[in-house]
Amino acid sequence: MEQIGLWAGFILTLMIFSYILGDNVLYRLAVYIFAGLSAGYIAIVTWDSVLRPWINGTILSPGAGIGGIILGAIPLVIGALLLLKFSPRFGRLGNIALAFIIGVGTAVALVGAITGTLLPLVSSTGSSIAVNRVNGILLVIGVVCTLVYFQYLARRTSSGKIQRGLHVRAMGFVGQGVIVVTLGAVYAAAILTSLTIFSERVSFLLTRISGG
């Protein structure tokens, strides 16, 4: 059975690589198989890891009172309300469910952005000066200039032209350079990663062909 699976992987890899010659039936078939399998697995994992434990622990729990049953049913009701979004007549009822998700999600995102990104990044950027003074200062300048590049506040000059201040433009220019270098490096990292995966796939194909 495992050999059949390996050969299936071999054929599907070739079908995907056939895209190098252009969009074709084989490539599309492989992509649809992939989409189908992914949907199936996601459904199973969602049911097994999230929904079944929740339903067993609330609605179907032997000791669950009416409160537990109601609590267990709330997400199912919210899900049903979301389905109403498809209806032009009752679509607005779905907004209530959406508002609940957005409200709680926003609070989580807000706390996550402050405690998970803002505070640690600002702290580590500031403390990098203590590790290496020159590089640390350059790092802080780079971060500030990057942030300045993304602000578009400008003032009207006496001639009526709307323009950013000279220092803001200069900092924005440096920031643009930093972003370009960052994107170049990230692009190169993406190429290296895909090259590694591609060579692994070619090695897999050759191993299969040579009977390994």
Added chain:
Amino acid sequence: MGRRLLTIPAAAIAIGFGLITLAGLVVGNDLGFLSTLVSLFGVRPMTDILLQLVVITVAVTVLIGIANLITVHFGRIRQRKGGWGYSVVLMISTLAVIILTILERANILSGSPSITTILLENVQVSIESALAGLLLFSLVYGAFRTLRNRFTGWGVLFTLALLIVLIAALPLPGFQLISNVRDWLMDVPVSAGARGILLGIALATVVAGVRVLTGQDRSYRE
């Protein structure tokens, strides 16, 4: 009028539950009156329940999404729309995984490794890896086209950074200088750019979050 009435509870729900969750997540034990208030009203256990409810609701929406995918493709097959053959393949592969898993759970199918494991490890992972490998060609071709169509100073800087990182990855002797330049690039400008972008995203998240929690942004109305 009825429509307007429905937007008020939606806003109240978003703001109310958002603030309760925020209070439960942020307020610790050392904030004096606020901490007492949070403990008094049981905000922290309430926050835990709210978070659980959202996770379960998202899981329900995932299942609704998959059900919608199956319905859409079933409709394409029934109406014999263009490319309906692909929809048949998609339906078969989705249902195959679900049915095989059910049969395995019911001990009707057995074997080690199980068929679903083989499907996951040898079929799904193979396709995923091949697609990720295919990305190589798209990335290289994309970079080539960008440079060919628009030759600017920023384009040259982009290519320089790209080439330095690529060349420094080569396991060849004599590239020590480029390797050092690559290390400096990654430590200083790339790190600064990445931090700047992440800080920008976080700041934008905070602004958007505050707008939702103060009722200025009501995107859930539409």
